[in-house]
Amino acid sequence: MSERLYTKDDVSQIVRQRVNKLNERIHELEIELEVLKLDKEMIDYERKSDGN
Secondary structure (H helix, E strand, C coil), rough: CCCCCHHHHHHHHHHHHHHHCCCCHHHHHHHHHHHHHHHHHHHHHHHHHHHH
């Protein structure tokens, strides 16, 4: 069984791909957070409107 040796370029590419994937996920989560904040604002507004 032989071990694969990675070049500096290989490692850089792997790291770049992982960072890009994580950045995409962060962006998705930021969007989801904004949607949830808007939902909460709408619910709070509706509660205030129903109380009047």
